Amino acid sequence: MNKLQQAIAMLHEVDSEAGRSGDRSRIHPAARLFVNVLFILLTVSFHKYNMMGLLSMGLYLLITGIWEELSFLKGLKRIRYILFLIALLGMANLFFDRNIIFQFGSMNITGGMISMATLFIKGVFTVYAAYFLLMETGIEGSCAALGSFGIPKGGVTVVLLTYRYLILLLKEVQRMLQAYQLRAPGQKGIHIRAWGSFVGLLLLRTMERGKDVYDSMLLRGYGGEGLWKEAGSRQISSGLSVVYAAAWTLALGALRVFPVFQIAGSLFG
Amino acid sequence: MHMADALIAPAVAGTMYLCSGAAAGYSVKKVRQLSEPEKIPVMGVMGAFVFASQMINFTIPGTGSSGHLCGGMLLSAILGPEAGFLTMIGVLFIQSLLFADGGVLALGANVWNMAFYGCFLGGGIIWKQFMKKGMSGKKIVAASITGCILTLQLGAFSVTLETFFSGITELPFFVFLAAMQPIHLAIGLVEGLITSAVLVFIYEARPEMLWGYHINDSGKGKLSRKKTAAVLALSALIIGGAVSLTASAYPDGLEWSMEKAAGTAELEAEGKLYDKAAGVQEAVALLPDYQFRGKESAAGTSVSGILGAAVVTAVCISGCYALKLFGKRKETELKPEKGKKGHE
Structure with a gap:
């Protein structure tokens, strides 16, 4: 599957997952956004050598993933987008930080090894958090959350429209690329001679479409209000949302402050 | 150049959110002042366009590799810097959620590194200065290449600084800088060429779509041969x-x-x-x-x-x-x- 097909599949997956009913969708997207951002914030705040503390934050992902019935495998696949930069910076730690922290059998474990591992764990956890947020709320829910946090309407509408028209344009690009490849078999990418005309034509058609979109929005009574409000307010329970946010804030705070794994280990030790 | 959440410290992320937030607040105010309600859907569709066109690989002759479009510069050249900046925020937000390309916490930093420089420096200053005395194909090429190279260099420099201040890697600052800048010089050049090819096409087909174009621009302000020769001679002398x-x-x-x-x-x-x-x-x-x-x-x-x-x-x-x-x-x-x- 190429990049375009993957992107189109991802959009379809988000739309189908985010539309699920039940208790889970009764929580306001703003509460979910708050909890996820708090989780990411606390996760990245761990010291580079505090691997055990960091691992305990994984409990949030484990519970959320099971409760929301989300795929851990699909989430893990997304790490590849940031893997290069993480690997570049993480590998450097191996060479520049050679302080021996402890010994594992006859093997010296250096600070660089631990900091590289924590960097990877942070990368995986934060990617999962963003994936879970998307799958729990969808883009419309995320826009509703942004709106309730006071982000200007114009900005949120742009995000929502970008997402809505993304699938159309991705399919358009796919068609154009297919037509191009049929006329230029075996050629990788777009030839320099067609750079301007290929994307330029797509741009012209896009602008025409933008105008048509605006005209049809006006005909349907658009007056500049946020398009996400309706989508974000279905079946929402304010009480449940507040309890959800408060409970997770306390739990995440506890995971950040107390060495949960060590405490659990000492019970058996 | 997308920063991941794991690569940024909360303090740095917060600072970058403040910087990008200030630029976004200014942009929202400016777009409101323009009072062009039809621009909002166009911004949305243009955001989708940039996203989709970044999926296209452009073959770089003689290298076997490929390049992508420079979103910030292109959006500014069409929508203007403020609207372009807001559109880029939308694109980066969706990229961080949908493809984990960047992160929710690092969004402020990514907006600054990619959208701020691309739109305000590339579009607001470089594009504007080049087109001050009228538009022409050569000026579009020069503005696009200069803009893309400069904005990518600044973006790469910011990534290095943010990483350094985050303290997540033992890689020395200058080693990381020496790795980032040359790579992004080459990327900037290629992105500039692709962006200029698209903008020149638009200039030939529908020039009124470009930001800062006026009807009496056609033919005016083109660089004459004498001027070009004089500039080249002066550069050679220096x-x-x-x-x-x-x-x-x-x-x-x-x-x-x-x-x-x-x-x-x-x-x-x-x-x-x-x-x-x-x-x-x-x-x-x-x-x-x-x-x-x-x-x-x-x-x-x-x-x-x-x-x-x-x-x-x-x-x-x-x-x-x-x-x-x-x-x-x-x-x-x-x-x-x-x-x-x-x-x-």
Whole structure:
């Protein structure tokens, strides 16, 4: 599957997952956004050598993933987008930080090894958090959350429209690329001679479409209000949302402050 | 260049959110002042366009690799810097959620590194300055390439700074900087070429779509040959005369490799033919080793730089005219004479 097909599949997956009913969708997207951002914030705040503390934050992902019935495998696949930069910076730690922290059998474990591992764990956890947020709320829910946090309407509408028209344009690009490849078999990418005309034509058609979109929005009574409000307010329970946010804030705070794994280990030790 | 959440410290992320938030607040105010409600859907569709077009691989001739479009510069050239900036925020937000390309916490930093420089510096300053006295294809190419290179360099520099202040890697600041800047110089050049190709196409087809275009722009403000020649001559004088003085005294890559392999940077060759060739070179060279004969001075280096630039230019121009003349002759030979039929 190429990049375009993957992107189109991802959009379809988000739309189908985010539309699920039940208790889970009764929580306001703003509460979910708050909890996820708090989780990411606390996760990245761990010291580079505090691997055990960091691992305990994984409990949030484990519970959320099971409760929301989300795929851990699909989430893990997304790490590849940031893997290069993480690997570049993480590998450097191996060479520049050679302080021996402890010994594992006859093997010296250096600070660089631990900091590289924590960097990877942070990368995986934060990617999962963003994936879970998307799958729990969808883009419309995320826009509703942004709106309730006071982000200007114009900005949120742009995000929502970008997402809505993304699938159309991705399919358009796919068609154009297919037509191009049929006329230029075996050629990788777009030839320099067609750079301007290929994307330029797509741009012209896009602008025409933008105008048509605006005209049809006006005909349907658009007056500049946020398009996400309706989508974000279905079946929402304010009480449940507040309890959800408060409970997770306390739990995440506890995971950040107390060495949960060590405490659990000492019970058996 | 997308920063991931794992690579940024909360304090740095917060600072970058504040910086990007201030720029976003300013942009929202400006877009509202323009009072163009039809711009919002166009911004949305343009955001989707940038996202989709970044999925296209553009083959870079002779390298086997491919490049992508520079979103910030392109959006600013069409929507203006403020609307372009808001659109880029939308694109980056969706990228971080949908594809984990960037992160929710690092969004402020990514907006600053990619959207702020691309839209406000690339569009608001560079594009605006180039198009001040009218638009032309050459100016679009120059503005796009200059804009993309500069904005990517600044973006890469910001990534290095943010990583350094986050303290997540032991990689020394200058080592990381030395890895980031040259890569992004090449990427900037390629992105600039792609962006300019698209914008020139738009300029030829629908110039009124470009930001800062006026109806009476057509033909006005094009760089004349004389002006272009004057700018090139001035650049040659500055580079050959002044910048050459700062040239490194250390051996270049080839000399360094030879020194390592053979113990000397200049290999000695023996034989009559070599001696004769060396003699001819000694007699003919006006400024041997970039100096006046028998003297070592800064003036010698400058004069050799300027003279070298002048000689190379003269050779190039003569070569071009010779090729043109040859081409014309060939063309006349192929054309049937007037009054004669092609097939008799």
